[in-house]
Amino acid sequence: MNQYLSKIGRRIKEPPISWLMKTAIETPGLISLAAGFTDSLTLPVEETFLITKNIYKKAGKIALQYGSTEGDINLRQLTSDRIKMLDNVENPSYLPERVLITNGSQQFLYMLVEALCEEEDIILVEAPTYFVFLGILQSHNIAARNIKLDPDGINIDSLKATLDCLDKNGELQKVKFFYSVSYFQNPTSYSTAENKKREILKILKYYEKKAGHPIYYVEDTAYRELRFAGQDIPSGLSFTNLNNHVIYTGTYSKPFATGIRVGYAFLPPEIYQVIKRIKGNHDFGTANYLQQIIVEAIKSGIYAKHLKIIAKRYSEKANLMGKEIKNNFDFPVHYITPTGGLYFWVALPDKAKTGFKSRVFQQALKKKVIYVPGEICYADDPYFKKPTNELRISFGYSEETDISAGIKRLGDAIRESIS
Ligand SMILES: Cc1ncc(COP(=O)(O)O)c(C=O)c1O
Incomplete structure (x- = not known):
């Protein structure tokens, strides 16, 4: 029909x-x-009104013009500085050259699936997970395996058992990444502890040798900056010897304004160009005007x-x-x-x-x-x-x-x- x-x-x-x-x-x-x-x-509202007035005064012509596919260099630098500051570590994974600005982190998740997955591939997800992400997998005919979730992050035995089972079934090559909403998770509000992140990365490294290709650890940090108690936790980017297959995505939607909808990702060099090309086909760059609002919000201290x-x-x-x-x-x-x-x-x-x-x-x-x-x-x-x-x-x-x-x-x- x-x-x-x-x-x-x-x-x-x-x-x-x-x-x-x-x-x-x-x-x-x-x-x-x-x-x-x-x-x-x-x-x-008031703050964004002032910011936009400033933008028209200082950089109206830039803001109202197309930008670049990878995003405004100032915003990439500020984003790099912010996440480095939160993680309190210095290493190449935070370089602005590894930052891609996107139309919300949702666009990034979609492009990531397009870049890495074929039909019938397998993605590991937390059980439960962000249901809109599951929609991307379903529409692309990509399977998911549920990994049991505990209040401090996924259950490590469940991760190992799932990977062992996939190995036994000869399906490890189909596994492309583990998707984790690692801070105040949607839907449970659980956060993944630092030691668990290390363990997860070690386990994925072990199995990716068997798979014959990277099995990325995708940290979706959409809620990281919506913390109202307790301490922040370093991201997987901060583990200098374990972070070569960490993909970190975040957003300015939830912490600032969902109507502005600017997101970002920190990507390992081998997939940066591929995802940038996909973004080139999607929209060849996130709206410059919206990016300039975030730049001004951060620079002026309004964001903080x-x-x-x-x-x-x-x-x-x-x-x-x-x-x-x-x-x-x-x-x-x-x-x-x-x-x-x-x-x-x-x-x-x-x-x-x-x-x-x-x-x-x-x-x-x-x-x-x-x-x-x-x-x-x-x-x-x-x-x-x-x-x-x-x-x-x-x-x-x-x-x-x-x-x-x-x-x-x-x-x-x-x-x-x-x-
Ligand atoms: C876990 C998670 N990731 C990503 C997104 C997408 O956010 P945005 O595209 O506005 O950055 C959301 C939105 O609800 C979310 O809950």
């Missing part, structure tokens, strides 16, 4: 996020705890100031959501209180199913509140049974009154569905 479409065109499914967003917009009075949107109240503002705000909203969960979820639940990012990841009793068709979801919808069903955050994997009793709820976008009302409604919906 759809034979005129490409294989991707035929295969691609409606991303669940589209339905969740449409329902949130079209249902009056609905509280969406599903969206990964950031806080609206603290968006840097903004990080402090959002840390305080998210800390307050996370505390409130934690309190409301404690007060309203009067049935057995498991969750950790996040110290950064945007999400609570909640496990209900086993019998409480949370999928789109479940009683819990339908009851929640009736009470005008929605969440992300946990099961969409797990890859289809024949070796893994997906849990069906979890949910992701976000304190990112909702204001205090909606957090309180939303959690109360959700508590009622769950209680009524499982009693």
Whole structure:
């Protein structure tokens, strides 16, 4: 029927996020705890107004012209300096020549898959993981293997067992990278400990000898700068003798303005040019105007100031959501209180199913509140049974009154569905 479409065109499914967003917009009075949107109240509106005025005064002609495929050199230098400063180490992996500026980190993830993967290749992912990334794999007919996730990063035994199994099945050559959301993970808010990152890199190095090609460690750090408690953790780029196959991607969307949508990646030299060529075909460069806004925000100190503002705000909203969960979820639940990012990841009793068709979801919808069903955050994997009793709820976008009302409604919906 759809034979005129490409294989991707035929295969691609409606991303669940589209339905969740449409329902949130079209249902009056609905509280969406599903969206990964950031806080609206603290968006840097005045600051960006001043920045743009300055841009017109100082570099209007540059900002309104096309730029280069790899991105503005000032922004690449500032990004290099920032991540080096966070990691507190100096080595060649931070060089601005290794930085590629992208249209959000989402574009980078898509280009990375295009650059490295063939149909039926295999990507290792955390279980659970960022479900939009799973959509990229599904549409390209790329398989995923779920690696069990613990609160301090993936379970090392699960990683080894999966790689051993792939080796035994003669499938190691198909494994191209391990994708990890290593800071305040989407959806769990777990962060990967420094010692685990070292172990992961050692294990991947061992198996890539058998695979006959690099197995990259892809660190998606989208939430790194949304930390409101605890210490930062160095990235894999910082391990000077282990980092040759580390790919680091980050974004200015979440920490500054999702509407500006500038992301970046630090890439090993052997794949930098390939991904740059792909970007050349995609759009031959991220909008220069948007890049200049980020340059000015960082140079003026507005960016650093903004990080402090959002840390305080998210800390307050996370505390409130934690309190409301404690007060309203009067049935057995498991969750950790996040110290950064945007999400609570909640496990209900086993019998409480949370999928789109479940009683819990339908009851929640009736009470005008929605969440992300946990099961969409797990890859289809024949070796893994997906849990069906979890949910992701976000304190990112909702204001205090909606957090309180939303959690109360959700508590009622769950209680009524499982009693
Ligand atoms: C883990 C993760 N990576 C990447 C992205 C994409 O962000 P952006 O394209 O705005 O940089 C998101 C957005 O929600 C995310 O949660």
